[in-house]
Amino acid sequence: MTTAARTALRLDASVHHERIQRAAAEAAERSVDALLITPSPDYAYLLGYHAPALERLTCLIVPAEGDPVLLLPRLEEPLARHALGELVEEIHLVPWDETDDPIRLVQTIVAGSLRVGLQDQMWARFALRLRAALDPAELVEAGPTMSALRRIKSPEEVDRLRAAALAADAAMRTIIGERLSGRTEADVSRHVRDLLVAEGHDTAGFAIVASGPNSASPHHEAGERVIESGDAIVIDIGGTRAGYCSDTSRTAFVGAPDPEFAALYAVLREAQAAACEAVRPGVACSEIDDVARGIIGEAGYGEAFIHRTGHGIGMETHEEPYIVASNQEPLRAGHAFSVEPGIYIRDRWGARIEDIVVCTDAGGERLNTTSTELAIVE
Amino acid sequence: MTTAARTALRLDASVHHERIQRAAAEAAERSVDALLITPSPDYAYLLGYHAPALERLTCLIVPAEGDPVLLLPRLEEPLARHALGELVEEIHLVPWDETDDPIRLVQTIVAGSLRVGLQDQMWARFALRLRAALDPAELVEAGPTMSALRRIKSPEEVDRLRAAALAADAAMRTIIGERLSGRTEADVSRHVRDLLVAEGHDTAGFAIVASGPNSASPHHEAGERVIESGDAIVIDIGGTRAGYCSDTSRTAFVGAPDPEFAALYAVLREAQAAACEAVRPGVACSEIDDVARGIIGEAGYGEAFIHRTGHGIGMETHEEPYIVASNQEPLRAGHAFSVEPGIYIRDRWGARIEDIVVCTDAGGERLNTTSTELAIVE
Numbered sequence: 113m114t115t116a117a118r119t120a121l122r123l124d125a126s127v128h129h130e131r132i133q134r135a136a137a138e139a140a141e142r143s144v145d146a147l148l149i150t151p152s153p154d155y156a157y158l159l160g161y162h163a164p165a166l167e168r169l170t171c172l173i174v175p176a177e178g179d180p181v182l183l184l185p186r187l188e189e190p191l192a193r194h195a196l197g198e199l200v201e202e203i204h205l206v207p208w209d210e211t212d213d214p215i216r217l218v219q220t221i222v223a224g225s226l227r228v229g230l231q232d233q234m235w236a237r238f239a240l241r242l243r244a245a246l247d248p249a250e251l252v253e254a255g256p257t258m259s260a261l262r263r264i265k266s267p268e269e270v271d272r273l274r275a276a277a278l279a280a281d282a283a284m285r286t287i288i289g290e291r292l293s294g295r296t297e298a299d300v301s302r303h304v305r306d307l308l309v310a311e312g313h314d315t316a317g318f319a320i321v322a323s324g325p326n327s328a329s330p331h332h333e334a335g336e337r338v339i340e341s342g343d344a345i346v347i348d349i350g351g352t353r354a355g356y357c358s359d360t361s362r363t364a365f366v367g368a369p370d371p372e373f374a375a376l377y378a379v380l381r382e383a384q385a386a387a388c389e390a391v392r393p394g395v396a397c398s399e400i401d402d403v404a405r406g407i408i409g410e411a412g413y414g415e416a417f418i419h420r421t422g423h424g425i426g427m428e429t430h431e432e433p434y435i436v437a438s439n440q441e442p443l444r445a446g447h448a449f450s451v452e453p454g455i456y457i458r459d460r461w462g463a464r465i466e467d468i469v470v471c472t473d474a475g476g477e478r479l480n481t482t483s484t485e486l487a488i489v490e
Numbered sequence: 491m492t493t494a495a496r497t498a499l500r501l502d503a504s505v506h507h508e509r510i511q512r513a514a515a516e517a518a519e520r521s522v523d524a525l526l527i528t529p530s531p532d533y534a535y536l537l538g539y540h541a542p543a544l545e546r547l548t549c550l551i552v553p554a555e556g557d558p559v560l561l562l563p564r565l566e567e568p569l570a571r572h573a574l575g576e577l578v579e580e581i582h583l584v585p586w587d588e589t590d591d592p593i594r595l596v597q598t599i600v601a602g603s604l605r606v607g608l609q610d611q612m613w614a615r616f617a618l619r620l621r622a623a624l625d626p627a628e629l630v631e632a633g634p635t636m637s638a639l640r641r642i643k644s645p646e647e648v649d650r651l652r653a654a655a656l657a658a659d660a661a662m663r664t665i666i667g668e669r670l671s672g673r674t675e676a677d678v679s680r681h682v683r684d685l686l687v688a689e690g691h692d693t694a695g696f697a698i699v700a701s702g703p704n705s706a707s708p709h710h711e712a713g714e715r716v717i718e719s720g721d722a723i724v725i726d727i728g729g730t731r732a733g734y735c736s737d738t739s740r741t742a743f744v745g746a747p748d749p750e751f752a753a754l755y756a757v758l759r760e761a762q763a764a765a766c767e768a769v770r771p772g773v774a775c776s777e778i779d780d781v782a783r784g785i786i787g788e789a790g791y792g793e794a795f796i797h798r799t800g801h802g803i804g805m806e807t808h809e810e811p812y813i814v815a816s817n818q819e820p821l822r823a824g825h826a827f828s829v830e831p832g833i834y835i836r837d838r839w840g841a842r843i844e845d846i847v848v849c850t851d852a853g854g855e856r857l858n859t860t861s862t863e864l865a866i867v868e
Contacts, residue, residue, distance in 0.1 A: 167808050187707075187708040187796055187797045188709055190707035190710065191711060194711075210797060210816075230618065231614060232614060232615040233613045233614065235611045235612070235613075236610060236611065236631070237610040237611070238614075239617045240630070243621070243629075251618060251621075253614070253615050328568075329565075330565040331566055332568065332569060333569055333573075418564055431545075436588055437588070438588075
């Protein structure tokens with residue numbers, strides 16, 4: 113990661129100050145005495161820069177009461193001081209040396225805590241060592257606390273998601289305007305990755321190009337298959353721009369669409385549009401899923417819609433809230449997530465349409481702007 | 491990651507079969523009844539492909555006795571079947587649906603286990619849920635078991651490390667042959683990343699370019715500082731080629747070296763060479779560290795050598811064995827690691843020399859081939 117990409121998400125020190133304060137307050141509300149935040153999107157959200165997740169423990173300790181402490185390997189200290197900027201004045205830095213035991217240092221810092229929250233993606237090796245060192249404190253997931261903050265996007269965050277979406281749209285428009293038959297999926301995928309960066313992403317994240325029977329595999333890896341006439345192609349692309357993610361899918365058909373595929377696609381398009389339309393504060397995530405699943409099921413494709421309708425998006429491609437049957441959580445203004453139903457007929461073909469939608473008081477706002485019509489390509 | 495990069499490390503199915511069997515045997519030896527291996531280098535080492543680490547649990551379950559089970563989200567199943575190739579015949583695939591609870595499925599599969607090993611980088615959210623679900627089983631780190639396999643490189647693995655090292659050397663030779671003054675660190679760093687790929691890496695991992703006072707920060711991020719005459723520059727670069735990592739550092743000086751810096755560098759070079767020379771089976775990792783630290787300390791720079799001497803390398807840039815004072819483990823033939831002492835004078839300058847060394851029965855073999863003399867650049 114370049115310096116620019118690593119610190120692109122740094123906002124004014126006051127914003128990070130406020131986020132840390134809110135994290136402490138949310139922890140207190142859950143009777144969590146301290147949060148242990150290892151390098152991750154949570155860490156970057158709070159501190160404004162990405163630290164590497166390494167075998168050497170770096171850990172931001174946010175107590176429910178008191179000042180935050182950043183425990184880090186001594187050789188990471190200069191970089192951290194530089195990356196933190198003004199924020200460094202309100203965080204107590206504790207550098208540790210190569211022969212120190214950082215777990216003991218955590219133990220000392222959180223001594224007396226009854227419940228300690230571990231960052232969701234903290235490595236199990238640290239979680240298990242902390243389990244032993246912090247006994248009898250209860251260890252819980254810090255996810256709900258951090259997600260309480262991160263799931264509601266500020267207007268500035270929505271702007272960043274929109275900019276990322278538009279960059280992905282530009283790449284998508286280019287790719288579905290090109291001749292695809294005769295090229296391998298892998299070739300097209302590499303080209304998409306270049307386009308994602310050329311259109312303003314700091315990094316290309318993924319570029320699924322699934323053609324012919326491969327389009328029936330939702331997470332297909334672009335491979336050596338040569339695209340040919342009569343193929344359905346699912347193109348699912350995304351990257352990161354200024355710390356925020358894009359993720360959009362469109363489906364193309366090489367040549368005149370097979371009527372059976374066109375019929376399937378019409379059902380999918382109706383389902384995706386209806387699910388987007390259903391977005392508004394107070395509607396449960398499960399209901400959005402239900403709207404899409406209902407239309408697809410009624411048309412007889414229920415068994416072929418093998419994944420949830422969507423996932424939250426922000427600093428991570430997948431985050432809360434998940435648009436899945438089991439999630440009764442009501443949507444709120446500021447939630448941002450994908451709406452991406454798909455229909456997959458194994459060994460034959462598949463289709464998916466994916467937009468990022470932000471819930472606003474006025475309903476759902478689609479951040480993606482490309483047409484959802486079936487793209488006819490050569 | 492492209493398909494090619496993702497599966498570049500797939501070897502003959504018999505190799506992966508044998509690795510899984512050895513993992514089971516190593517687990518049994520440690521009284522671990524089952525290993526839970528989530529997507530990670532360990533997962534790729536066993537199965538020959540990288541699966542994404544996601545909020546949806548993918549987990550290879552290797553029981554000490556019995557057949558391995560691969561639990562995975564249903565939408566990842568086609569990709570896994572494709573990536574596993576022949577190996578799929580000896581692994582029981584258990585796909586789970588969006589509304590299933592994968593933790594319950596793990597619970598069922600490992601029922602009756604007394605000790606269960608968690609992959610080192612497994613996300614804490616899964617570790618904590620497993621902790622609750624598998625109670626009263628003891629959860630332990632799978633790291634020692636997996637590392638027992640991975641720390642000894644096969645001849646084929648050493649070949650891959652050598653090919654990666656040579657690719658990094660080619661990039662290093664190019665960069666220290668160029669005019670560097672007048673360019674920003676970030677510019678040079680971007681160029682190095684391009685060179686790493688051009689010379690055969692699948693991905694560029696990092697390209698530290700730390701100039702002037704920044705060279706005193708071991709993990710400095712290349713930034714907007716313009717390189718100028720009289721600067722020391724630490725260049726530390728690496729990437730991944732066919733699943734294995736490169737990592738090499740050289741130090742350059744812009745223009746005629748300051749005599750004080752030249753003296754410091756001569757000490758460093760002697761220390762690095764002596765540490766490489768000391769490598770042979772039976773010597774403790776700590777002794778290698780001690781050799782380098784002794785020479786640097788005797789010359790009066792002890793306080794300025796602020797990190798360990800090295801780290802193991804393989805499918806990860808940092809892995810076992812660590813060349814650090816606290817590690818009494820004896821070296822064995824097949825261990826591969828960096829030897830990279832450094833001397834850092836805060837706010838002034840720093841230097842580091844890093845080679846990858848493989849321990850063989852005949853002593854240490856350096857995989858890097860560029861000169862360790864101080865590079866004089868314009």
